[in-house]
Amino acid sequence: MSALVCVARIGAAHGVRGAVKLWTFTEDPFAVRRYGPLSTKDGRRQFEIAQVREAKDHLVATFKGVATRDEAERLNGIELYVPREKLPATDEDEYYHTDLIGLAAVTTDGDALGRVLAIHNFGGGDIIEIAPLKGPTMLLPFSNAVVPEVDLKGGRVVIALPQEIEGDDEGDAPSTGRPRLVRKAHEGGDP
Secondary structure: OOOEEEEEEEEEEEOOOOEEEEEEOOOOHHHHHOOOOEEOOOOOOEEOEEEEEEOOOOEEEEEOOOOOHHHHHOOOOOEEEEEHHHOOOOOOOEEEHHHHOOOEEEEOOOOEEEEEEEEEEOOOOEEEEEEEOOOOOEEEEOEOOOOOEEEOOOOEEEEOOOOOOOOOOOOOOOOOOOOOEEEOEOOOOOO
16 A cells, blocks of 8 residues: 555635635645545545635635535544655655655764654744654754755665754654655755
8 A cells, every 4th residue: 555645634614515724735735636536544535626715824625525514514624645656756855744754864974863753944944853862852954964865765864963953952843744845955045
């Protein structure tokens, strides 16, 4: 069975004709229409988007077979998944969060450091969160200088630890494991 990736979560009912708020976890919010039927994680239920439109910070969607507010209310909180292979290919130095989370993190000398816990972006660029073998999590810039190598096939990322790590080391932001793209920052900005 192929790996599933969460691409959206159904929110509260919107209006009286079966529409719902839809929170997408894709770079392009409307990409959820291109994946075909979306399913629950266990695969027991499938949802096909009939209509979708943009709202302030989410989408408003209707699903085929859902026509009333009561039916829409029962969907609140359901996460929607697609098989990993339905996601488009990435460019060089571009990765899906879901592909990075769980990879082994090793130092440039090959010593075990821990595992990739999450990828965050708090507005100042992408950050890789490493859960070390012991101690608090580390938040490091996801850049070529700090992450010189990502080896998806080998299941690891190489970390060049900076001399001093500043900032919050508690890692209090939760991991979403969502299929957003992250691009490694190159020296002097993007290529």
